[in-house]
Amino acid sequence: VSTQSTGARYRKERGVDFREKDEFVDVVCMGKVFASWNLLQQGFSKQVASQSAVKKVRLYKLLASGALGAARIGNPKLELDFEKNVALFCKVDNGVSGWL
Numbered sequence: 001v002s003t004q005s006t007g008a009r010y011r012k013e014r015g016v017d018f019r020e021k022d023e024f025v026d027v028v029c030m031g032k033v034f035a036s037w038n039l040l041q042q043g044f045s046k047q048v049a050s051q052s053a054v055k056k057v058r059l060y061k062l063l064a065s066g067a068l069g070a071a072r073i074g075n076p077k078l079e080l081d082f083e084k085n086v087a088l089f090c091k092v093d094n095g096v097s098g099w100l
Helices: 006-014 032-050 067-074
Strands: 025-029 056-062 086-093 096-099
Touching: 032 056, 032 086
Parallel strands: 025 056
Antiparallel strands: 056 086, 086 096
């Protein structure tokens, strides 16, 4: 059983460490839970502020079918227009969230 966090494994496997960069992590959100985002936003922002790995997050709503993501995973060379298929709805920067 691995005691390494999912984030730590991802950083190790991909050579990515957001702690050393001042960059946003883009997250595409799907599912009914995000219809209640106004109830979750404050807790999410506090969690982002309290942990050290990621301080900047942009959350996007998926405007197209989730099958597009599956197709992209199946064929990494498949070109998809990210901007056309998602809409930015929240940005968290060092624990301060902006509802868009």
